[in-house]
Amino acid sequence: MAENLLDIRNLKKTYGALVVTDDVSLGVRPGELHAIIGPNGAGKTTLIHQISGMLGSNSGQILFDGQDITRLPMHQRVRLGLARSFQITSVLPGFSALENVAMAVQARSGSSFRFFGNATREDGLNEQALECLSLVGLATRARVPAGLLSHGEKRQLELAIGLATKPKLLLLDEPLAGTGHDDSQRVVETLKRLKGQMTIVLIEHDMDAVFSLADRVSVLVYGRLIATDTPERIRANPEVRAAYLGEEEMV
Amino acid sequence: MTTTLLLVQALNGIQFGLILFLIAAGLTLVFGVMDFINLAHGVQYMVGAYLVAAFSAWTGNFALALLLALPTALAFGLLLEVLIFRHLYDRDHLDQVLATFGVIVFLNQAVKFVWGAAPLNVPVPEILSGSVEIANGLLYPVYRLAIIAAGLTVAGLLYVLVSHTRVGMLVRAGATNAQMVSALGVNIQRLFMVVFGFGAMLAGFAGAMVAPILSVEPGMGDNILILAFVVIVIGGVGSIRGAFLAALLIGLVDTVGRTFAPNLLRIFLDPATASQTGRAIAPMLIYIFMAAVLFFRPSGLFPAKR
Amino acid sequence: MTELAQTQPVSVRSPGWRPELVPIVLFAAFAAAPLLAPASGAEGYVLSLLTRVMIFGIAAMSLDLILGYGALVSFGHAAFLGIGAYAVGILASHGIEDALIQVPVALIGSALFALVTGAISLRTKGVYFIMITLAFGQMLFFLATSLAAYGGDDGMTLPSRSLVGGFPLLKSDAAFYWVSLLCLFGSYAFSRSVVASRFGRVLRGAKENPARMEAIGFHPFRYQLAAYVISGMIAGLAGCLMANQAEFVSPAFMTWQRSGELIFMVVLGGLGSLHGAIIGAALFLLLEEFLPEILHGASFMMDDAFRSHLAENWKMVFGPILILIVLFARGGIMGLLRRGRHG
Numbered sequence: 001m002a003e004n005l006l007d008i009r010n011l012k013k014t015y016g017a018l019v020v021t022d023d024v025s026l027g028v029r030p031g032e033l034h035a036i037i038g039p040n041g042a043g044k045t046t047l048i049h050q051i052s053g054m055l056g057s058n059s060g061q062i063l064f065d066g067q068d069i070t071r072l073p074m075h076q077r078v079r080l081g082l083a084r085s086f087q088i089t090s091v092l093p094g095f096s097a098l099e100n101v102a103m104a105v106q107a108r109s110g111s112s113f114r115f116f117g118n119a120t121r122e123d124g125l126n127e128q129a130l131e132c133l134s135l136v137g138l139a140t141r142a143r144v145p146a147g148l149l150s151h152g153e154k155r156q157l158e159l160a161i162g163l164a165t166k167p168k169l170l171l172l173d174e175p176l177a178g179t180g181h182d183d184s185q186r187v188v189e190t191l192k193r194l195k196g197q198m199t200i201v202l203i204e205h206d207m208d209a210v211f212s213l214a215d216r217v218s219v220l221v222y223g224r225l226i227a228t229d230t231p232e233r234i235r236a237n238p239e240v241r242a243a244y245l246g247e248e249e250m251v
Numbered sequence: 252m253t254t255t256l257l258l259v260q261a262l263n264g265i266q267f268g269l270i271l272f273l274i275a276a277g278l279t280l281v282f283g284v285m286d287f288i289n290l291a292h293g294v295q296y297m298v299g300a301y302l303v304a305a306f307s308a309w310t311g312n313f314a315l316a317l318l319l320a321l322p323t324a325l326a327f328g329l330l331l332e333v334l335i336f337r338h339l340y341d342r343d344h345l346d347q348v349l350a351t352f353g354v355i356v357f358l359n360q361a362v363k364f365v366w367g368a369a370p371l372n373v374p375v376p377e378i379l380s381g382s383v384e385i386a387n388g389l390l391y392p393v394y395r396l397a398i399i400a401a402g403l404t405v406a407g408l409l410y411v412l413v414s415h416t417r418v419g420m421l422v423r424a425g426a427t428n429a430q431m432v433s434a435l436g437v438n439i440q441r442l443f444m445v446v447f448g449f450g451a452m453l454a455g456f457a458g459a460m461v462a463p464i465l466s467v468e469p470g471m472g473d474n475i476l477i478l479a480f481v482v483i484v485i486g487g488v489g490s491i492r493g494a495f496l497a498a499l500l501i502g503l504v505d506t507v508g509r510t511f512a513p514n515l516l517r518i519f520l521d522p523a524t525a526s527q528t529g530r531a532i533a534p535m536l537i538y539i540f541m542a543a544v545l546f547f548r549p550s551g552l553f554p555a556k557r
Numbered sequence: 558m559t560e561l562a563q564t565q566p567v568s569v570r571s572p573g574w575r576p577e578l579v580p581i582v583l584f585a586a587f588a589a590a591p592l593l594a595p596a597s598g599a600e601g602y603v604l605s606l607l608t609r610v611m612i613f614g615i616a617a618m619s620l621d622l623i624l625g626y627g628a629l630v631s632f633g634h635a636a637f638l639g640i641g642a643y644a645v646g647i648l649a650s651h652g653i654e655d656a657l658i659q660v661p662v663a664l665i666g667s668a669l670f671a672l673v674t675g676a677i678s679l680r681t682k683g684v685y686f687i688m689i690t691l692a693f694g695q696m697l698f699f700l701a702t703s704l705a706a707y708g709g710d711d712g713m714t715l716p717s718r719s720l721v722g723g724f725p726l727l728k729s730d731a732a733f734y735w736v737s738l739l740c741l742f743g744s745y746a747f748s749r750s751v752v753a754s755r756f757g758r759v760l761r762g763a764k765e766n767p768a769r770m771e772a773i774g775f776h777p778f779r780y781q782l783a784a785y786v787i788s789g790m791i792a793g794l795a796g797c798l799m800a801n802q803a804e805f806v807s808p809a810f811m812t813w814q815r816s817g818e819l820i821f822m823v824v825l826g827g828l829g830s831l832h833g834a835i836i837g838a839a840l841f842l843l844l845e846e847f848l849p850e851i852l853h854g855a856s857f858m859m860d861d862a863f864r865s866h867l868a869e870n871w872k873m874v875f876g877p878i879l880i881l882i883v884l885f886a887r888g889g890i891m892g893l894l895r896r897g898r899h900g
Contacts, residue, residue: 052772078774086772092765103762106755107774113783114755115747122755165773288684290817338884344684345630349824350883352817357876364870477695477813480688488684531703538696542677545689549681 004063005030005169005199006051006082011060013046013223020046021057022223028169033191033200035210038220044203045087047220048173051201052084053077065168079108083167085158087174087203093147097138097157100146101129104164132160136190152183159190169199176206188213211235219243253514255389260507262385266395268502269402273457274475275482275494276409277450283489284425284446285340288347291331291354292454293476299324299455300462300471301362304371313376313463320459321452328451332444340443355473363469370466398460405456406495413491422446478505481537485544487551497552501537508536576894580745580832587611587738591731604734605802610842611737612798614835615744617822619791622748623784624820625829626757628764630687633674633694634819637789639701639811640666641796646806647707649715656719656727660797667793668786670697675785679778694816701808712807719801727801737798741835744791748831751787760784825882827891836890848875 004027013021020043028034038044049055051062053074062070069077092100102125106112109125119125133139136156141149146157155175162170175191176184188209194200195213204210210217211231218228221243227234234240278292302323306316335354339347375394382390413419421442458472465471482501486493513529520528544552587607594603616638623629644663645656653659674693678686702710718727727733751757763770763777770777800806809815818841826837853868886893 054768054771073776074771075774075776078772084772086769090766090769090772092762092769094765095762099758103758103770104773106758112755112759112775112780115751115757115787116754117750118753119755119758120753161769161773282684288687335880335884342883344687345624345820345824346883348630348632348687348817349821350880352821353876353879353883355814355876356872356879360870360872360876364866364873473814474695477691481692484685484688484692527705530705531700534699534703535696538692538699541689541692542674545681545685546677550685 003030004028005065006201007061007063008051009061009063011047011050011062012058013043013050013055014058020223021050024060024220024223024225026218026225026228028199028201029216030168030199031196032215033195033202033213035202035204035214035217036220037204037207037210037217041222042220043223044220045173046223048084048171048201048203052082052171078165078167081166081168082171083162083165083169084171085162085173085175087177089151089154089158091146091149091154091157091161093145095146096143097133097146097149097153097160098126098129098142100157101132101160101164102126104161105129105132108165129160129164132164133157135163135193136160137186150183152179152186155179155183155187156190159187163194167198169201170194172200172202172204174203174205176204176209184209255386256510257507258386258389259391260510261503262391262395262399264503264506265499266399266402266502267506268499269399269406270457270461271475271478271482271502272406272495272498273402273460274454275479275486275498276406276491277453278479279483279486279489279491279494280422280446281450282483284422285443287336287340288344288351289336290348290351290476291358292450292479293472293474294355294358295324295328295331295451295454295472296458296475297362297467297469297472298327298358299458300373300465300467301366301371301458302455303459303462304373304467305366307373307462308371313373317459321456324455324459325448325452328455329444329448331451332447336447337440337443359469359473368469370468373462373467375463392464394463398464401460405453409453409491418442418445478537481541483551485541485551487553490551490553493551493553501540504540505534505537509533512536576891579836579891579894583832583835584738584742584745587741591734601730604730606842606846608730608734608737608802610839611734611741611835612795612802613819613822613838613842615741615798616792616795617819617826617834617838618745618748618831619788619795620819621823621826621828621831621834622751622791623781623788624823625831625834626752626764627760627781627784629679629781629785630820631678631690631785631788632687632813632816632820633690633692633697634788634792635811635813635815636670636694636697637667637792638796638799638815639697639808640670640789641793641798642800642806642810643701643707643796644793645719645797645800646713646715649719650707650713654716654720655723656721656797659719660794663793663797664790667789667796671786671789672782675782675789679781679785691813691816694811694813698808698811698813701811708807710808712805712809715800715804715806718804719797733802737802740794740798744794745831745835748791751784752831756780756783821879825886825889827889827894830891833889833891840890844875844878 006028008024008026011021011024024047036044036047046055050057053072057070061068064077064080064082067080069080099120105125105128106119130139130142133142136159138153138156138160141153146154149157159175175187179187184206191213202210202214214231216228217231217234219226219234219240226243227237227240229237274292274296278289281287281289299320302320303316306319307313310316331354335350339350379394379397382392383396385391413422421437425442478501482497483494485501486497512533513526516525516529590607591604594600597603616634620631620634623631641663644666645659648659648662678689678693681689707713718733721727727736759770759775759780763775763780767777796810799810822837822841823834824837825840826833826835849868849871852871852874853864856864856867
């Protein structure tokens, strides 16, 4: 499976007797948009935390770009090209939208142990940051403090910050959570534009969005991976329908 | 010769450790349950000592003075809670540190204002005066043994209280998860008051007990406060058991270290250098010890929070 | 009091004064003071008080660098004053009296102490950090009291103020005033630059949201540790000046109460503005200096014995003032100024 960008092998996470991630193995191919779905409490966010390095794993292995990253701290994984967004919006509220993104650009452009020179006036950083903001449609809001942005705008800002790290793989934890119809439309459009430019792992509850965006879908139920396949086949998979989709409308 | 010295120092260390425990117990509960960092806890120890000094001068009887001092210390703690501390629970630690620092500045001066700057002496009660032979030829002051006995008794009572009563259960639950306790419909404000007053009384009791063997003076609570902090940091914030073990450890390390650091160093250094370096290192021992503990266990030996 | 860093609208112009002018006014006042001091009739007293204000201003500002911009509540900052002061004292007692050697030694000593204690302290969070920095400060305090060769508890008197390149440049109080002002301005300019730099931006980001900073590839620990070292070095410089002003060094320079006072100065002035810390230091020291007289004056209806007793025990009023400031003056002086401007 050397062609996979991300390879998860027999990953496990337990809290005492509670098994949250149960022997999950998953391969993400370069360039694909891979969605992970599952009912509430299936352990999707835990899995993202494990991949991004926010949580440790009890056993198993995570390979990224051929390198074992199971024991690396989060910030080092980011440097390898593994970026993430948060389910609960997690921007720097006191900084402008532009600075939020410029900070991420700064993280990968040269040393940050520079004590002289005003960072907010570094054109090199600001230009790239503005580009990322334009990609998600936030360029006009660049100067607004992130804390004052609307919820939907914060979700887009999260995305822009993730992009600014120039990731090989972007982990998105429910980018549509809590957004209204218009906002979610805008995020979906943005994701469609990004698709193909980078590998994306997407956790999402909005099935319309998942099935219109994903190349492949994995289904997680109670910490176990029960299927990974194309959207059409997942839709048809009787096990998935039984375990998760049930009687829900699965157009 | 050295063994008897070691024994005496060990007893002194245990006695000191138990006093530290009485102070740290209140501090760790107040912090564990209320997430409140109270620098003014040390002055409550001082207030206890002053109260017993004042009452014993007035009544001429230590036991009676102690009996009067305890409820007064309790009332005083409650007064501080109502006047000041209550308004700080929802503030951040920085504000709490500063406001309680203001309380220290005030009280250290207030005792000077009332009783003067000169140290007060409290006579050792008649029946507990003198020394007793605890091993062949080894005399030890009875009063210090009484402190050890009182400290152990209070520790035992506290253990029963915390682990076998309803209030104790709430306190333990509060130290682990305060939100859950208030979600259970417990009057958290009253629980806070009880814990606070109780902690103040314990510190006051410690101050009262040491009044006959130390000089009662303004600022006497300041340095012991820092030691109590070291104790609860090593023991794990919110944990009574941790505070007990850490207090004994600190008491022993400090007392025994001061005596034996110079002797131990004599193995490596010439006597003059050894005694000089030893005296320099001894007071730092507990802080080095704390740094070592925190290096390996950043939340102490027995963290209550998960 | 760690409110969100207020983002100031850049383009809003309101009539009258603006907070951006505060540092300019502040430094202009310090520069003008020696010219105006003779008019007070107590030139020596005024200059020495203001020198003290500036030295504490440096120390408080160094603390603001980590407290206001990094949310690191260091309760052992007086230790660095002690390191700076003892570097001067110990070297002087061995005949090395030149500041060109003393100051670098003080800075290196402060940096090393900050590096070691910071690396341990920063592994902990919140209240543990407060307590462990407090304990490290105490450790150094007790070390100083046990240094029998250097005066122990009592401290030691310096033979004279430090030389600069062999010349007794600091001998006159006026010259010492200007050197202190230069140090204050230098550390202010440096700190200002640090705060706005790439490094400072990471530090500020880590204060607001450490998880986010890690998620974009920063390891906050390294930046916080570096800030702690820088802050310690600046405080060490203040310690050198402090020893020189008093021509005396003692463990009293680094009591934990002193660390508490430094935090208070920063909060009084307003967190996270640098010049706020200098203003806080000035207010704190002036209050300390004049409260006894104010009390004496205010209690004119009492008899003389009570009045002097009250003035002697001015801390009984000082303590409650501290408490009231914490309870009611949130955001400190700079906070008041900002609110005044918007309201």
